[in-house]
Amino acid sequence: MHISLFNGVSGAIPLSHRALAYGDGLFETLLADSSGPHCLAAHLERLHNGARRLRMAWSVAESLALGEQLEALCAAMDVPHLIKVMLLRNNPARGYDFDPLLQQTDVLLQCSPYQRPEWAAQGARVGLAETQISVNSTLAGMKHLNRLDSVLARQSARRQGLDEVLMTMGNSSIIEGSLANVFFYRHGQWTTPAVDQAGVAGVMREQLLTHFPQIGVAALTVDQLDQIESAFLSNSLMGLVPVRSLMGRALATHVDIQTFHSELANQW
Amino acid sequence: MHISLFNGVSGAIPLSHRALAYGDGLFETLLADSSGPHCLAAHLERLHNGARRLRMAWSVAESLALGEQLEALCAAMDVPHLIKVMLLRNNPARGYDFDPLLQQTDVLLQCSPYQRPEWAAQGARVGLAETQISVNSTLAGMKHLNRLDSVLARQSARRQGLDEVLMTMGNSSIIEGSLANVFFYRHGQWTTPAVDQAGVAGVMREQLLTHFPQIGVAALTVDQLDQIESAFLSNSLMGLVPVRSLMGRALATHVDIQTFHSELANQW
Numbered sequence: 267m268h269i270s271l272f273n274g275v276s277g278a279i280p281l282s283h284r285a286l287a288y289g290d291g292l293f294e295t296l297l298a299d300s301s302g303p304h305c306l307a308a309h310l311e312r313l314h315n316g317a318r319r320l321r322m323a324w325s326v327a328e329s330l331a332l333g334e335q336l337e338a339l340c341a342a343m344d345v346p347h348l349i350k351v352m353l354l355r356n357n358p359a360r361g362y363d364f365d366p367l368l369q370q371t372d373v374l375l376q377c378s379p380y381q382r383p384e385w386a387a388q389g390a391r392v393g394l395a396e397t398q399i400s401v402n403s404t405l406a407g408m409k410h411l412n413r414l415d416s417v418l419a420r421q422s423a424r425r426q427g428l429d430e431v432l433m434t435m436g437n438s439s440i441i442e443g444s445l446a447n448v449f450f451y452r453h454g455q456w457t458t459p460a461v462d463q464a465g466v467a468g469v470m471r472e473q474l475l476t477h478f479p480q481i482g483v484a485a486l487t488v489d490q491l492d493q494i495e496s497a498f499l500s501n502s503l504m505g506l507v508p509v510r511s512l513m514g515r516a517l518a519t520h521v522d523i524q525t526f527h528s529e530l531a532n533q534w
Numbered sequence: 535m536h537i538s539l540f541n542g543v544s545g546a547i548p549l550s551h552r553a554l555a556y557g558d559g560l561f562e563t564l565l566a567d568s569s570g571p572h573c574l575a576a577h578l579e580r581l582h583n584g585a586r587r588l589r590m591a592w593s594v595a596e597s598l599a600l601g602e603q604l605e606a607l608c609a610a611m612d613v614p615h616l617i618k619v620m621l622l623r624n625n626p627a628r629g630y631d632f633d634p635l636l637q638q639t640d641v642l643l644q645c646s647p648y649q650r651p652e653w654a655a656q657g658a659r660v661g662l663a664e665t666q667i668s669v670n671s672t673l674a675g676m677k678h679l680n681r682l683d684s685v686l687a688r689q690s691a692r693r694q695g696l697d698e699v700l701m702t703m704g705n706s707s708i709i710e711g712s713l714a715n716v717f718f719y720r721h722g723q724w725t726t727p728a729v730d731q732a733g734v735a736g737v738m739r740e741q742l743l744t745h746f747p748q749i750g751v752a753a754l755t756v757d758q759l760d761q762i763e764s765a766f767l768s769n770s771l772m773g774l775v776p777v778r779s780l781m782g783r784a785l786a787t788h789v790d791i792q793t794f795h796s797e798l799a800n801q802w
């Protein structure tokens with residue numbers, strides 16, 4: 267099933283749209299199958315919170331209607347699908363400025379069959395991005411459309427022949443991977459970096475922090491990577507992916523990773 | 535004259551375009567009149583450098599052809615126009631990743647009559663943005679499409695009833711305004727902040743630094759704003775705009791500002 271809708275109909279984006287000009291919008295990617303979109307409520311809540319922070323026009327009623335539309339899509343799914351939702355700020359004014367009372371929000375909806383990448387089954391070979399993450403506490407945590415840092419980090423992974431690269435703030439603090447959050451096991455404790463200065467507050471990351479209070483939020487620097495005993499990546503599409511090598515060093519897959527995965531799967 | 539072209543023809547952007555999804559591209563805004571686009575070579579050079587840094591497919595030949603196209607546009611202009619050029623990375627792959635050898639670059643060209651905002655003639659009332667600038671040394675200086683920080687700062691100016699707001703890094707170092715670079719006069723010296731960690735290396739800023747070696751590049755913190763004796767904004771459309779008030783305090787317009795303006799105008 268392939269679907270591509272702009273405000274409910276097929277179409278294209280006007281050349282003058284400010285979502286294209288400035289990345290002025292938000293998105294979500296959801297895994298979906300005939301049982302429905304996974305973690306739908308969490309995705310809708312993140313979208314709602316992001317819209318509030320960006321002061322976009324997006325009501326609870328619109329959020330609920332979107333949720334029903336996504337659930338209806340899933341009824342006919344015979345294989346897992348990826349659903350992508352984008353909220354785009356629309357305003358006729360030229361330039362960065364816009365009248366907040368005259369804005370509207372366009373909804374872009376895309377859906378296509380999803381296959382987990384091959385490396386996700388084997389575990390990820392992970393290194394360091396040669397490029398930086400964008401640091402901005404006003405924007406941190408949101409899944410907004412300003413994603414050049416992830417795009418460039420992904421190219422860094424490609425150049426290094428790796429599955430994933432860790433993005434750092436100021437060449438030191440690790441924040442996340444180019445397409446996933448990251449969890450580390452060290453000194454008998456699981457932690458994941460804070461995303462209040464940079465990075466995306468992944469829905470899967472939030473699920474993990476909510477359901478497993480033994481996972482802490484703590485900083486980790488590049489210098490401390492050689493102390494990591496086990497690690498995994500998380501995102502909404504791939505779920506949890508063990509890290510099988512970190513900076514060229516083989517890592518064991520801690521038994522907790524399977525436990526986290528199984529218990530989360532029961533929530534859906 | 536209103537023009538809106540996508541790869542040379544009228545049209546719209548496919549919903550799946552990665553420039554929309556991630557802000558994966560660059561732009562320039564040029565002031566133009568019947569004498570041609572102002573500072574054309576400098577704009578083309580910045581675009582070229584940005585494309586190189588983002589590893590986009592953009593040859594010198596394409597750059598030259600674009601320049602000729604922009605010059606041809608200007609012949610029929612009876613009033614000043616704004617020309618906006620966007621380079622958009624196009625690649626069929628889904629997700630952040632793309633094969634660099636399979637990418638192409640789409641060119642979006644927009645042109646419309648330009649009127650300087652009224653406040654630019656009177657001088658700008660300038661304060662501080664309540665929102666942060668995005669810090670990323672990999673991206674700093676480029677005029678890329680990830681501009682949510684400027685969009686939010688512009689709203690901060692609107693809420694405060696100001697013409698412009700200064701964006702800071704870590705709530706301390708001033709980098710630029712929401713739509714202009716900024717120059718400060720203090721202790722007998724003109725300076726502008728570096729843009730190697732955040733901000734845009736404006737074409738007008740580069741012209742000023744090139745032609746007036748007495749202007750230095752130096753950091754300025756929010757705490758030091760009360761020492762500023764005079765200041766001005768610069769961007770390609772408005773040219774130089776004196777700051778008539780800074781944080782509510784009236785500023786004198788230093789005689790140098792008119793000198794800079796007149797001498798730069800002679801270069802075009």
